[in-house]
Amino acid sequence: MSHGASDRSSVAGQLEQPAGPVLAVRDLRVAFRTPLGLAQVVNGISYDVEPGKTLAIVGESGSGKSVGTLALLGLLPSGVANVDGSAVFAGRELIGLSEDQLRPIRGAGIGMVFQDPMTSLNPVLTVGRQIVEAIRAQGTASKGAARARAGELLAEVGIPDPASRLDAYPHQLSGGMRQRVMIAIALAGGPKVLIADEATTALDVTVQAQILELIQRLQEEHGTGVVWITHDLGVVAGIADHVLVMYAGRCVEEGNVDELFDRPVHPYTRGLLGAMPLVDDPRPARDRDPLATMPGLPPDPVALPPGCAFYPRCPVRADTRCADEVPPLVSVAGSGDAHRAATFYAPEGA
Amino acid sequence: MTSEPDTASVPVATEKHRPRWAETLLLLVRNPMAIASGLVLIGLLVVGLFGQWLAPYGHNEQFVGGQLEAPSGSHWFGTDEAGRDVFSRVLLGAEVSLRVGAVAVGISLVAGVLIGLLAGYYGRWLDDALMRFMDMLFAFPALLMAIAVLAILGRGENNAMIAIGIVYTPIFARVTRASVLTVREDVFIRASRSSGAGDARIIFRHVLPNAAPPIIVQTTISLAFAILSEAALSFVGLGTQPPNPSWGRMLSEGRGFIEHAWWMALFPGLAIFVTVLAFNVLGDALRDVLDPRQRSTLSGKGAR
Numbered sequence: 001m002s003h004g005a006s007d008r009s010s011v012a013g014q015l016e017q018p019a020g021p022v023l024a025v026r027d028l029r030v031a032f033r034t035p036l037g038l039a040q041v042v043n044g045i046s047y048d049v050e051p052g053k054t055l056a057i058v059g060e061s062g063s064g065k066s067v068g069t070l071a072l073l074g075l076l077p078s079g080v081a082n083v084d085g086s087a088v089f090a091g092r093e094l095i096g097l098s099e100d101q102l103r104p105i106r107g108a109g110i111g112m113v114f115q116d117p118m119t120s121l122n123p124v125l126t127v128g129r130q131i132v133e134a135i136r137a138q139g140t141a142s143k144g145a146a147r148a149r150a151g152e153l154l155a156e157v158g159i160p161d162p163a164s165r166l167d168a169y170p171h172q173l174s175g176g177m178r179q180r181v182m183i184a185i186a187l188a189g190g191p192k193v194l195i196a197d198e199a200t201t202a203l204d205v206t207v208q209a210q211i212l213e214l215i216q217r218l219q220e221e222h223g224t225g226v227v228w229i230t231h232d233l234g235v236v237a238g239i240a241d242h243v244l245v246m247y248a249g250r251c252v253e254e255g256n257v258d259e260l261f262d263r264p265v266h267p268y269t270r271g272l273l274g275a276m277p278l279v280d281d282p283r284p285a286r287d288r289d290p291l292a293t294m295p296g297l298p299p300d301p302v303a304l305p306p307g308c309a310f311y312p313r314c315p316v317r318a319d320t321r322c323a324d325e326v327p328p329l330v331s332v333a334g335s336g337d338a339h340r341a342a343t344f345y346a347p348e349g350a
Numbered sequence: 351m352t353s354e355p356d357t358a359s360v361p362v363a364t365e366k367h368r369p370r371w372a373e374t375l376l377l378l379v380r381n382p383m384a385i386a387s388g389l390v391l392i393g394l395l396v397v398g399l400f401g402q403w404l405a406p407y408g409h410n411e412q413f414v415g416g417q418l419e420a421p422s423g424s425h426w427f428g429t430d431e432a433g434r435d436v437f438s439r440v441l442l443g444a445e446v447s448l449r450v451g452a453v454a455v456g457i458s459l460v461a462g463v464l465i466g467l468l469a470g471y472y473g474r475w476l477d478d479a480l481m482r483f484m485d486m487l488f489a490f491p492a493l494l495m496a497i498a499v500l501a502i503l504g505r506g507e508n509n510a511m512i513a514i515g516i517v518y519t520p521i522f523a524r525v526t527r528a529s530v531l532t533v534r535e536d537v538f539i540r541a542s543r544s545s546g547a548g549d550a551r552i553i554f555r556h557v558l559p560n561a562a563p564p565i566i567v568q569t570t571i572s573l574a575f576a577i578l579s580e581a582a583l584s585f586v587g588l589g590t591q592p593p594n595p596s597w598g599r600m601l602s603e604g605r606g607f608i609e610h611a612w613w614m615a616l617f618p619g620l621a622i623f624v625t626v627l628a629f630n631v632l633g634d635a636l637r638d639v640l641d642p643r644q645r646s647t648l649s650g651k652g653a654r
Binding site for chain 1: 546559
């Protein structure tokens with residue numbers, strides 16, 4: 001599947017075909033009104049989510065990766081956030097829908113799992129009531145049927161002794177268990193797309209691996225399209241089919257996971273991959289290259305630089321246009337359309 | 351990364367699934383002050399409900415020739431200027447004080463919590479409109495405000511309840527709004543919206559229960575203030591009307607005889623004092639137990 005502006009016109013025609021993407025985001029923009037001016041947090045992001053596939057959105061804190069997905073479901077405060085662009089889910093435009101029109105899509109169409117399982121469950125309600133509530137939010141299930149379904153969901157996400165866990169309060173469960181409950185809640189409406197916003201970041205590594213396995217298994221069973229938001233490239237390498245790297249609210253590079261990890265083009269992506277320790281490095285510790293760091297901070301969204309947003313931190317600055325022209329997202333030579341980058345830089349090895 | 355055992359995921363299957371209110375109650379009974387004030391209030395409630403059967407005499411039963419008698423075996427708290435038994439009137443006055451207090455606080459609780467929820471949850475212009483109106487009410491001294499309301503509605507017990515209810519509404523609105531503002535930003539609110547919950551469900555199932563602790567504390571403390579206000583209004587003759595017994599009324603009647611019959615003012619005054627103190631102590635104890643930061647230290651102390 002190709003991405004970007006070139007196929008924007010044909011998107012609408014493809015939606016009803018079974019092979020098409022379940023969620024197609026085009027040129028999504030989000031700006032917040034702040035006392036200091038308009039903060040442009042997301043500046044034209046486009047991607048497709050295919051059924052049964054995983055799209056990873058990677059970026060550091062403040063790159064707009066969470067805001068961009070919250071905007072799809074209208075979960076940003078309406079008074080301060082301006083959302084623009086297009087997001088077509090199952091043939092329906094989401095941007096501009098009212099709260100009442102979005103509600104049936106939340107949960108039943110697109111489910112979300114949030115970062116911190118310690119705070120994403122209501123502490124005063126039992127786990128069972130919260131799952132039942134998510135099941136009944138959409139419709140017609142009776143209380144008894146919903147409770148039975150809640151037990152099934154807990155079993156499905158791998159919680160032992162699900163019937164008695166329904167009566168547990170969140171503080172009586174471990175972090176991993178709570179995240180499983182959150183996943184059960186997100187799955188309660190049978191969503192076609194699951195958005196996992198840093199869903200394993202707050203968990204220990206072993207629990208993290210279990211949750212990743214769980215999501216992959218559920219994805220295979222239900223054919224759910226997954227959007228995995230993270231800054232952990234190790235996780236991306238493990239689960240993603242397609243990767244989108246964000247910087248200052250723009251997509252700086254995207255491609256299928258092998259292509260992008262093997263031949264990163266954008267200096268930012270190269271920097272990110274260089275900053276990742278290699279666990280299976282065969283050399284003894286003293287012979288290894290020092291872990292790369294990237295000096296500086298992302299730009300202020302209220303005052304983005306006129307050219308490439310990464311220019312102030314860029315170690316390459318390959319072209320005279322870098323400082324005052326935003327590089328377009330174009331196909332990397334020799335990759336077909338599987339790999340695109342927004343940079344004037346063309347590394348020789350890539 | 352070391353291969354530390356994952357202590358966080360060890361299941362707590364043995365722990366009983368105890369709801370939060372039960373846990374709160376368990377923590378509360380560990381505090382002797384809370385037990386003492388609780389017992390006083392239970393006693394008061396019994397007197398309020400069954401005073402007519404507990405009182406040795408009727409509230410208007412007069413002993414001709416027995417006026418202004420000092421406390422004795424037959425009249426424990428003495429008699430007043432009309433020869434009525436002060437002990438019986440104090441017992442029967444409990445019902446008036448508790449009823450006026452409960453109804454008045456009930457009015458301000460319902461109105462204030464609704465206003466606070468709407469203002470805190472929806473914010474923006476609704477918040478501004480509602481809270482500025484509350485500020486306006488709040489700007490008047492409480493008692494003056496109640497007197498002004500009674501001047502419009504007319505004197506009497508029922509109107510006193512309404513007046514006190516109106517006066518205390520802004521306090522509940524403020525406490526609720528402040529609490530809602532912190533709860534509103536919690537991730538679980540966003541999470542339940544993302545699974546399709548509507549505003550009404552979010553407000554009453556998710557926001558209100560989590561915003562409740564300060565409101566509960568405010569309720570107990572407001573009961574004390576409402577009883578005081580009723581006494582004050584009756585003292586100036588706007589609340590309970592004679593010949594019905596009311597602690598504030600009895601206090602004001604006893605004032606004229608303070609040099610000859612100290613018991614007429616002392617015992618109703620003591621009743622007000624004990625009741626208000628008990629509500630305040632209970633409110634403090636509840637605050638300790640319901641505050642999540644103090645809660646962990648409290649339960650830690652008890653467990654180890």
